[in-house]
Amino acid sequence: EFYGVILDDSDRLLRLIDQALRSARTPRLRLQHRSPIHVPALVRECVELARTQHRLDERALQYAEALGDSPAVVLGDPDELKAAISNLIDNAIKYSGAEVYVQVEVTAIEADRVAIRVHDRGVGISRPELKRIFRRFYRIPGAMALRVRGSGLGLFIVAAVARKHGGKVYAESPGPGNGSTFTLQLPLAPAV
Numbered sequence: 001e002f003y004g005v006i007l008d009d010s011d012r013l014l015r016l017i018d019q020a021l022r023s024a025r026t027p028r029l030r031l032q033h034r035s036p037i038h039v040p041a042l043v044r045e046c047v048e049l050a051r052t053q054h055r056l057d058e059r060a061l062q063y064a065e066a067l068g069d070s071p072a073v074v075l076g077d078p079d080e081l082k083a084a085i086s087n088l089i090d091n092a093i094k095y096s097g098a099e100v101y102v103q104v105e106v107t108a109i110e111a112d113r114v115a116i117r118v119h120d121r122g123v124g125i126s127r128p129e130l131k132r133i134f135r136r137f138y139r140i141p142g143a144m145a146l147r148v149r150g151s152g153l154g155l156f157i158v159a160a161v162a163r164k165h166g167g168k169v170y171a172e173s174p175g176p177g178n179g180s181t182f183t184l185q186l187p188l189a190p191a192v
Contacts, residue, residue: 036189037081039072039114040065040106046085047104054093060100061093070108075189076165084161084169085116087154088182092120095180112188113167119181125173133171134159158184 047063050056074081092102103119125133136156155169162169166187173180 034075035078036073037076037078039074039116039186040067042078042082043085043104043106043116046082046089049086050089050093054090054100056093056100060102061089062103064103064105066105066107067114068108070114070188071191072106072108072114073189074114074165074186076186080161081165081186084158084184085118087158088116088118088169088184091154092118092122092180092182096120096122109185113185114188116184116186117181118183119179121179124176124178125171125180126176130171130173134169158182162186 044063047061051058051061054061089102089104093100096102099121101121103117105117105119107115107117109115134155137153159169162184167185169182169184171180171182
């Protein structure tokens with residue numbers, strides 16, 4: 001059963017990589033599966049999956065909402081958004097070092113957008129690297145990059161998914177050793 005999940009996830013990821021590479025060449029690639037997605041439910045699912053995969057408790061990986069009256073529903077492809085959010089959470093965990101402390105928050109911003117923020121107390125990112133990390137095959141140089149396995153495609157895919165859904169993603173960090181915050185912003189579905 002476990003290996004079946006891994007194989008399914010690998011197939012999904014390969015499709016997502018292919019779509020991301022195509023959308024990099026054709027930025028206005030249309031979503032094939034547009035359905036209403038309740039963002040808090042999807043993010044909670046990603047958090048629970050990460051807790052299970054990384055064997056973390058609720059103190060190490062926290063979830064919060066600040067939505068007010070916002071319905072927090074977007075139109076999009078649930079598999080793509082789940083992969084993007086999971087990637088941000090997995091990166092925060094992997095780059096946390098020995099002690100994992102990651103906060104994931106869903107917040108309403110303005111009247112027409114929702115933000116998913118993933119904050120860690122990990123290795124941090126220098127200002128010049130913040131501008132490069134969403135490039136295809138880019139990995140931050142240094143000792144931590146040597147210990148953490150990766151292809152340099154994860155954040156590139158997150159950025160492609162964000163664009164495809166009419167949103168954006170960006171990173172903030174006070175600098176090396178001071179953690180980082182990744183924010184994925186998405187437009188809310190029009191009110192019916």
